[in-house]
Amino acid sequence: MSSAQVYLDGHFLPLTEARVSVEDRGFLFGDGVYEVLRASAGRLYEEEAHWRRLASSCREVALTLPEGLPAGGLRALALELLARNGLGEGEATVYLQLTRGAAPRTHHFPPPGTRPTLYLSAAAFAPPWEARTRGVQAITLPDVRWSRCNIKSINLLPNTLAKQRAREAGAAEAVFVRDGVLTEGASTTVFAVLDGALVTHPNGPHILPGVTRDVVLALARAAGIPVHERPLRLEEREHFDELFVASTTLDLAPVVALDGQPVGAGRPGPVTRALQQAFYAAQGVTPPTLG
């Protein structure tokens, strides 16, 4: 099998040859932003929402795309990358990262003219139907992250540490708790169902404005499910009838146990199921196993 092709700094090349300078500010400072998109049969899901969020992240940290991108921009690059990897047909993900480029190390921004580093990769994607169907376990951890979590930056050390802790606990996700409030998962949005209403943290500096989050909220409203965007306190935990997490790769996955204790009935609940069904119906997808 040939090596995966990636895009780096204006060129498509094998992953094994794709290297950046040790002076890249992504490597030295985590000075960059990213997005992960889903693709199916060469079509990008919720593409506009991802590009809007990328633009917002870039604006917040004063990053710009490199000059001289092909006509069609990032979309064209993503689609060409999928095609070059033989992923024009099936399920795939596209990873996109932009950093402030390579320059002698100074905390402040590099000299004008320093070319930002743009990197894209694509991979075949096996949808996690078991997690979506049977649900997952999650743990809670203190939210030690910075207070600009609305920026999708590559400063992800706390997220990697949290995911590792979750993994070691046999859980799929870590849910961050800041000042007693469930903010979001290490790579997901968190939703609870209380008394038939859907509750999730309001957008703001403490969570990422999730693309799937918006889709879920719209589906809930369309289905007549009451929606409350408000801080969800850990001390309300006993009243969670259901809990689920959502992201671009997970879609919606029930959380059936939190910190080792069952949530609600300890199995995927009816509101989560209804939202999952609405989610796939809206895409014209028939889930293979969703009960």
Add this chain to the structure above:
Amino acid sequence: MSSAQVYLDGHFLPLTEARVSVEDRGFLFGDGVYEVLRASAGRLYEEEAHWRRLASSCREVALTLPEGLPAGGLRALALELLARNGLGEGEATVYLQLTRGAAPRTHHFPPPGTRPTLYLSAAAFAPPWEARTRGVQAITLPDVRWSRCNIKSINLLPNTLAKQRAREAGAAEAVFVRDGVLTEGASTTVFAVLDGALVTHPNGPHILPGVTRDVVLALARAAGIPVHERPLRLEEREHFDELFVASTTLDLAPVVALDGQPVGAGRPGPVTRALQQAFYAAQGVTPPTLG
């Protein structure tokens, strides 16, 4: 002039050839830690304190050094790097970064056996005597960083943004304020003098345990200057007789204006000067211009 030599993954090579995989977790997640050391005539300043702090950072994020380092370890690498760059005699800095290595992107840790990436660079260093002598301007900014600032990680996006803001304001440093408290600068420890006493934030999760910080505190105590390690509130600002910042590269630099307003008399103060003189006397260095 020949290219600078760096050390990367077991080899000394020209900086221009030193590249890491796009899958390096330093590049993708900022999943790494670092140190900056000073060298003078081939001797590393406060070496043991830097190695201890590096070990602490590694422990906090479960990072280990790659196997197969030469006898003498990091110290030997740093000294050889200095020699290879013709920096065995003058003033220099050594930068050292360790990441969790290259592996397919997953938030959780990569498979066992993934080799950590170790990178060292060295550069000639021009001591910033003007800043130390005349003092610098600083601005205050909200401390939006994570709450594990005691780890010297490469998740430095908030620091780069703050340093850039300072630079745009004509200042040399940005001082972070968390809940009304001056924690530390974007790359320095902050000290104030109030009523003849030296005040600085206590060590803990909100500041880096500065190597120069410890040196300054020891010198102050030895000189009979009262030392208070306590939260320093921005609202005490009018009572700051002096303010200074300290770091491995800056040593001690008076802050003569904060947010555009003079601190104390608006010029380097006597306690700062006494500590600077004690600092250089302890090193047997005669500062060229320190008044």
